Amino acid sequence: xxxxxxxxxxVVSGPAxxxxxxIDTALIxxxxxxxxxxxxxxxxxxxGEIDGVHYFFKSSEEFERMIENDEFLEYMHVxxxxxxxxxxxxxxxxxxxxxxxxxxxxxxGAMKIRDxxxxxxxxxxxxxxxxxxxxxxxxxxTETADAVEKRYATAFDEMRxxxxxxxxxxxxxxxxxxxxxEAIIEAEKCRTVRSEALINRLLGGSEKP
Amino acid sequence: xxxxxxxxxxVVSGPAxxxxxxIDTALIxxxxxxxxxxxxxxxxxxxGEIDGVHYFFKSSEEFERMIENDEFLEYMHVxxxxxxxxxxxxxxxxxxxxxxxxxxxxxxGAMKIRDxxxxxxxxxxxxxxxxxxxxxxxxxxTETADAVEKRYATAFDEMRxxxxxxxxxxxxxxxxxxxxxEAIIEAEKCRTVRSEALINRLLGGSEKP
Numbered sequence: 001x002x003x004x005x006x007x008x009x010x011v012v013s014g015p016a017x018x019x020x021x022x023i024d025t026a027l028i029x030x031x032x033x034x035x036x037x038x039x040x041x042x043x044x045x046x047x048g049e050i051d052g053v054h055y056f057f058k059s060s061e062e063f064e065r066m067i068e069n070d071e072f073l074e075y076m077h078v079x080x081x082x083x084x085x086x087x088x089x090x091x092x093x094x095x096x097x098x099x100x101x102x103x104x105x106x107x108x109g110a111m112k113i114r115d116x117x118x119x120x121x122x123x124x125x126x127x128x129x130x131x132x133x134x135x136x137x138x139x140x141x142t143e144t145a146d147a148v149e150k151r152y153a154t155a156f157d158e159m160r161x162x163x164x165x166x167x168x169x170x171x172x173x174x175x176x177x178x179x180x181x182e183a184i185i186e187a188e189k190c191r192t193v194r195s196e197a198l199i200n201r202l203l204g205g206s207e208k209p
Numbered sequence: 210x211x212x213x214x215x216x217x218x219x220v221v222s223g224p225a226x227x228x229x230x231x232i233d234t235a236l237i238x239x240x241x242x243x244x245x246x247x248x249x250x251x252x253x254x255x256x257g258e259i260d261g262v263h264y265f266f267k268s269s270e271e272f273e274r275m276i277e278n279d280e281f282l283e284y285m286h287v288x289x290x291x292x293x294x295x296x297x298x299x300x301x302x303x304x305x306x307x308x309x310x311x312x313x314x315x316x317x318g319a320m321k322i323r324d325x326x327x328x329x330x331x332x333x334x335x336x337x338x339x340x341x342x343x344x345x346x347x348x349x350x351t352e353t354a355d356a357v358e359k360r361y362a363t364a365f366d367e368m369r370x371x372x373x374x375x376x377x378x379x380x381x382x383x384x385x386x387x388x389x390x391e392a393i394i395e396a397e398k399c400r401t402v403r404s405e406a407l408i409n410r411l412l413g414g415s416e417k418p
Contacts, residue, residue, distance in 0.1 A: 126407070130416035153418035163408055167399040170407070180399055187396035190332075190376040190389055198335070198379070199372055207339035209362035 005197075007095040008188055009117055010102045012181075013110045014125030015155030017136040019171045023125060024104050026178045034100045037091050040066070040075075043082040056087065074105070074112035086113075100185060107161035114164070121188050123181060124165035128172040130156070214406070216304040217397055218326060219311045221390075222319045223334030224364030226345040228380045232334060233313050235387045243309045246300050249275070249284075252291040265296065283314070283321035295322075309394060316370040323373070330397050332390060333374035337381040339365070 014020040028036050040056040042063050051057045058066070063083045067075060075085030086103055094101045103113065103120075113120050127133035133155060137148050162168055167184050171177040188194065223229040237245055249265040251272050260266045267275070272292045275281060284294030295312055303310045312322065312329075322329050336342035342364060346357050371377055376393050380386040397403065 124401075126411060130411060130414055134416065149418065156416075156418045159412060162411070163401055165401055167396065168401050168404045168407060169399050180395060183392040183395035184399060186389060186392035187376065190378050190393060192333075192372055192374055192377050195377045198377060202335060202339060202371070203368060205339055207343065207365075209358065209365045 005098050006194075007098050008100045008185055009091065009095060009113070009120040010100060010181075010185065011110045011113050011120050011122045012102055012104050012125060013107050013122070013158070013161075013165070014171075015127070015133060015158045016151055017133055017155065018125050018127050019136075019174060019177075020104055020125045022174055023169075023171065023177050023181060024102050026174065027102065027181060030178070031100070031182070033098070034102060035090075035094045037086055037101055037103045039084055039105070040072075040087055041082060041084045043084075058083075073103075073116065074109045076108060084109075107158050107164075111161070111164065119194075121167070121184065122165040123167045123169055123184060124162045125177065126159070126162060126168050126170050128170055130159075214307050215403075216307050217309045217394055218300065218304060218322070218329040219309060219390075219394065220319045220322050220329050220331045221311055221313050221334060222316050222331070222367070222370075222374070223380075224336070224342060224367045225360055226342055226364065227334045227336050228345075228383060228386075229313060229334040231383055232378075232380060232386050232390060233311050235383065236311065236390060239387070240309070240391070242307070243311060244299075244303045246295055246310055246312045248293055248314070249281075249296055250291060250293045252293075267292075282312075282325065283318045285317060293318075316367050320370070320373065328403075330376070330393065331374040332376045332378055332393060333371045334386065335368070335371060335377050335379050337379055339368075 012020055012024055024036060028034055038056060040058050040063065042058055042060050045057055049055065066072060071088055072085040073088045073091055075083060077083055091101050110122055114122055134152055137151050169177050169180045221229050221233055233245060237243055247265060249267050249272065251267055251269050254266055258264065276284060280297055281294040282297045282300055284292060286292055295314065300310050319331055323331055343361055346360050378386050378389045
């Protein structure tokens with residue numbers, strides 16, 4: 001029996017290399033009622049990326065028209081070149097029908113969601129240690145040492161936002177981290193602040209002494 | 210790997226007949242690192258009650274000396290006859306050694322703990338419906354209709370405090386309720402407000418870019 005019918009908006013952030021994508025994919029696979037929000041972007045698709053699966057690929061004109069129509073929960077303009085944003089409609093419809101929605105977004109986007117949607121639950125995925133994070137960035141083996149250093153500096157900057165999240169989940173063993181996120185979702189649904197309907201049903205009925 | 214070393218103080222309340230004792234016993238059985246706080250009282254032991262297991266049975270003089278020595282986390286004087294209280298030492302030692310401690314206490318006691326120990330996590334166990342609660346009180350079959358009505362009125366009064374708790378867990382199926390409390394404990398340990406040591410370790414080390 002569900003205690004709470006409305007879905008949860010779950011914001012998941014964390015530095016590159018921390019494994020948040022792996023965690024989110026596992027969550028979706030294990031919980032068929034959970035939905036992943038798909039971002040929109042004006043950047044070109046990379047090889048293998050499919051429109052409507054990895055991103056909604058938009059022209060700048062389309063994206064700007066969507067901004068004007070208030071169709072984004074949050075968006076940003078990166079380096080004055082590409083737009084990235086979270087389409088509002090998908091998220092709101094899924095939440096209304098009781099599905100939990102995961103937004104995997106960066107710290108800037110997360111802060112915007114926190115301001116515009118205070119009901120959202122913000123989870124920061126952290127590495128077991130910074131040296132482990134560096135090792136994972138190097139381990140990808142696809143980048144020069146310079147590029148790795150740059151990514152590490154960006155990762156460290158993102159880590160500074162950690163304390164503005166509701167929860168911090170260390171990703172040491174993926175399965176453990178996934179279970180912790182699932183526990184957070186279950187616990188949040190029992191929070192008194194989300195239980196107004198339950199309280200009214202119990203105390204407002206005809207069963208007064 | 211534990212993310213958080215200090216134990217959680219868990220306050221569990223709920224009206225008579227809601228099954229909070231069953232839930233707490235299951236929690237202790239399933240989690241050997243979890244400890245149940247034992248209350249002290251000046252009332253006489255009932256048949257089968259063992260000193261140090263069900264209660265610490267004290268004389269009024271002993272109890273009042275403990276009050277003077279600030280040995281209670283909370284205490285109350287019922288109907289100007291009996292004292293009930295939560296001895297401080299056991300709780301604090303267990304928390305320090307990393308064990309989670311359950312306090313099964315009434316709403317008045319819970320409010321006192323909330324004020325004196327803001328880190329405590331307050332969980333209210335609620336019945337699926339008020340008619341179900343009444344049925345459970347009658348189902349005990351040990352009391353007159355009058356006594357049941359009186360217990361039900363008291364239960365209803367306690368329910369009015371529900372919205373001052375952090376979490377509300379409906380006890381419909383015991384196993385589900387136990388899992389929800391376990392999820393709450395796991396989630397609370399990931400809360401950013403409890404993760405100061407983790408944040409300092411990650412950001413304060415020598416791994417700055």
